[in-house]
Amino acid sequence: MNTASPESTAASAPTPPRMGIVRRTFALFGITGWRGSPDMIVGGIFLLVHITLVLVGALITPYPYTEFHMSDTLKPPSLQYWFGTDHYGRDVFSRVVYGAHGTLLLSAAATALGVGLGVAIGMTVGYKGGRLDEIVMRIMDGLLSFPSLLLAMLIMSSLGPSKINVVIAIMIVFVPRSTRVLRSVTLGLKNLEFVEAAKVRGESTFYVITRELLPNAAGPIVVEVAIRLSFAILLSTSLGFIGIGVQPPEPDWGLMVSEGRQFLQTAPWLMFFPALAISTAVIGANLFGDGVGTRLAYRGGRSDL
Amino acid sequence: MSLWVFVARRLLFSALVLLMVSMVVFVVVQVLPGDVASMILGTDATPEDVATMREKLGLNRPAHVRYLEWIAGAVQGDWGTSLRLNQPVAPLIMTRMGNSAVLAGLTLLVAVPLAIGLGVYAGLRRGRLPDRIIALVTLIGTSLPEFVWGNLLIIVFAFWFKWLPPSSLMDPGDPVFAQFKLLILPVATLTMVMLAYTSRMTRTSMIEVLEKNFIRTARLKGIGERQVILRHALPNALLPTITIVAMNIGWLMGSLVVVETVFSFPGLGRMMVFAVSNRDVPMLQMTVLVTAAIYCLANLLADVLYAYMNPRVRY
Amino acid sequence: MSAVIASPLPPLPGAADTVLQVAGLSVDYATSRGPVHAVRDISFAIRRGETFGVVGESGSGKSTLAFAVMGYLSENGRVTGGRIDYQGQDLLAMPRARQDELRGAKIAMVYQDPMSSLNPSLQVGIQVAEALLAHERISREAARARTLELFAAVNMPEPAAIALRYPHQLSGGQQQRVLIAMALACNPDLLIMDEPTTGLDVTTEAQILDLIAALKHRFSSAILYISHNLGVIARVSDRIGVMYAGQMIEQGPVRSVFGRQLHPYTAGLLECLPNLEFGRKSRSLRLIRGMIPDLTRMPPGCSFEPRCPHARERCGREAPPLVEVAPDHASRCFFWQEQEQARLAAGNLPPVASQYEPAVPAGSTSLTLDPSPRGRGKSAAVSLLKVDALTKEYVDSNKLLGLFGSERVVHALDGVSLTLEANETLAVVGESGCGKTTLARCIVGLVEPTRGTIEFDGIPLGGTAGERDRELRRRLQMVFQNPDSTLNPRRSIGDALMRPLEMFRGLKGATARDAAGELLRAVRLDERYLDRLPNQLSGGEKQRVGIARAFATNPDLIVCDEPVSALDVSVQAAILNLLGELQARERTAYLFISHDMSVVRYLADRVAVVYLGRICEVGPVERVFAPPYHPYTEALLSAVPVPDPDAEVNPIRLEGPVPSAANPPSGCVFHTRCPRKIGAICEQQTPPAQTGTDGHVIVCHIPSPSSAMKAGRRPAS
Ligand code: SF4
């Protein structure tokens, strides 16, 4: 609130608080005073479930995802086929679990690459400023003038549909956006006195960026990764859905929804389960990002759409 | 500096950005793939076919010449000929764009006031039940992709209740308002998504303003909470929503592609999907260029409006 | 815990005109660590036309007190006891609607940080008129007219024009006048002023204080004036209360409290304050040891006990009550008599050695770990630092492709020349925006000067720090202003200190750690701090680490950029003494940037006064702080509020706005505001640098009264 608050009350002899492993992990990202934010916990659980699916997917699927059961086509969910079967009699549960492998790994890779490059470029030009900053940011402005999905489509059209190309396309969409966010974070940090102290010492640009700035940008970067991950899932499944992303017979969630559309009226489970998978993953990433953001009281550079 | 100088500067800037956009489009579509002709024709094309295609597209000339020709043509209204439809691209784009504009316009009309209202309300009730409910709804809104929303609405309103048609198939040339019912579900889908992003951002902006010292000043002036909100909080909180809406228009353009596919709506987005799937290079590059130009224009308008409304802006 | 002090002060005589009566007020904040007792059992009353000043350091609860009276605590704040009576009505029990009627009308407030307290997108005239329209039945026209009258009453030039402006178009002083006008709009009976001049330049502050004094006579409101600045409090108050850790530890008429200082904390505060009278060569500042206690875990006894030089066994056991020690004057100390006697015995010349803090521990080693001789600059011919005709221009361009838009050149520094000898402290003093910080940044290589030269020990210093030799960087260090950002929040204190040790002295591993521990001891911090993160330290401690970091390289010159301006007075005193002590031991020179004349007087050997990027006076501190003055120096000095209620208020004030550095005035840059301007010559000709005794230079057209002063040949700048 904007009212009188207790002015900082310096404890007489501050002792380092003892931290548990969870808090210490969060402290690494600049989230201290961690006190179970419900957002973060729920989001974390959703994400954890999905990560587990990715890791142990092959162990828990009852059938190979490509196996046809021609006698059991379009069966509703049952004990035998938990999520039902599709028009080839393939087990939807197995396909959704494998889809986690596909969709999530792909989105994670695109996020890691896109945000990673964005961090590197954004922090460098933000810190260096001047001509370099001017030129790079104008190029980024150009890229930012494409709506996300359209840019991804454009790149896909040129590279041709494949998993790797989806990763590249989404990465290219993310780079200018993450660059802009991290640049503004860096601008907020670079005139702080401890950075100037490093400059007065004559530290190299690399040292200042990696040792002085990066640790302080960790929180915003976590937020950025979480939000971008949710966008990556949305983008990659959308590409799959409109048919220019991952191609059949890969078990991509977006593709599965698209295939299930023919049977929307008769076999809605074909669409429902992959849609549920997409939504929970995105909700998880969003909640987690929001939670971390609230903890940091970080509202700078709303992650661009 | 006057507003006009600012506008002039901003226009110049937009022109530069568009120039860059056109280069990006050209490079991605025509230079990156290596041999465009064989890419278009696929792997089993004969060398003769490829040669004919190269001839047809003028690929034998250097890239920069082709680029300049393309831009010159685009500016003069010669937007090329579609490879698959064998029709000039310009009229195709124009009709489809009109259709998409109707969808987008209706969406904005519904979603923006609603989103701002919800965002402001949630911000005012921060942390209380209404805020939580709005937060949950908008979270789900942002987390379900457009194609999931669209299909859900189809299941509910077309299959269960049978109120509305499950698709918006129609002849691209028909006036879109003729069959108003066809527009409802696509607009509803787009609204869900738009609503979610815009209201979340508006809420944040409202909360930021409510924490400002001048709100305290206003309250302690004793002018009553209503006045505090209407005169002091809202004008300052709504300024950033101009930028927020502009940013969301970019997302909306992506959503259009998906929603038009879900509902088989004859708009620009579906045409772009068509162009990509069919490797229709002339059509693709113009469609993308046109959408990017519209987005640029939206941003330009937002910036000018923001500058006009904000006494603090140092142009 | 406050059971002992049940009764407030006896009711005031003539209670009929009592506007505000606070009795036994306590406020808690709920925090994750338990309740913070921000205000504990405070009682006082203010009569019509009277100003009650509340003074205390940060964390003392003074702002909480102000907002509690306004009825505007944050969500986690709660009044846990006591009453607040406004003209006999209990404000705490009053229904919300009635409170709203009073607030802004009969009870009004003036805030700290005027810029953020005004709505940025509304014309200021409207913002003031709003208060009128809310509380009085008047038409819009009448409200507008009244607003203009109010603006005139707060000495606003051109009220009609100002009313149409937006806050960002006004200077800080004007913004504060708008807030004052707003508060006065409905003739309030009670005016609460929360640090209204904090953050303003000293000359602006003086104007606002003059204004408040004048308005007091005109409006006869009761004023509750909150400030951390003893000088300001002494000037505005009739009666005062000194707050410490949520309690009023001494309260009474301003002369009586300042004169007798019947609580050790009051005495300590006054004694750790530098003033315009003395420098450290004649006496060092006293210190108050320790820090304010944790307000969630108050000791059972006297809250000042851990820091009190007079404390004894009883103080730790039993909380002292507020006892009346003189008519209308109370102290919360068992041994106030001893305190008074001790002060009287010490007379007006307190001993040089501090009674509050041990002197330099015996056998403490020099920081000089490597024996490299400091043979530099010893030859009298070469100054340690020689700045010649230094100019820094910023091009403020908003052109795009060289088209559209304008370009302005801001002259942050304009032909500044200075010299600094080894082991000397040169203070550069001036108001915000005068260029003093730019000067510091040019010297340490954070910005590149546009023209002019800097020589360090005869070696020309070029460009940015990164382009300079390692040896030069080692010899030239910096101490920063803001304790909260001077250290990287993600790196331990040890890391912060070991990095320069490694870089410049090649120390690694355990050796570096030992040396870092040594540095911590030298700045009087415990070695255990090596493993802590900055957020586990208090502001003063962080500043000490910043100083240790600068000394780590064993430098010859340290540029200190406002190193104490963000600190409370008791912490400031400790840091100033530490700087002095380290200089004596390490024979380092300081270039000390400050806006605070008293601090400069205390620490500096020589002083340069800067206005609008130019030096207007430079010389030994005793000369600069004594006539003949440069007119600007004179105005600066007369603006400083003196912590003595009987001090005469010097009437010299600067009128008008500070001119833009993009478009400085012709002739003497000070001529637009100079109270002693002698005529057209000031506007037309650059004033000469007149050199007096001891290298005292005044840049002014006024002929020097002293025969020793003779006009120099060379023009300044
Ligand atoms: S009561 Fe004791 S500890 Fe407290 S101020 Fe007096 S002498 Fe000091």
Ligand code: SF4
């Ligand atoms: S030269 Fe003139 S205007 Fe400047 S300080 Fe001296 S008297 Fe004042």
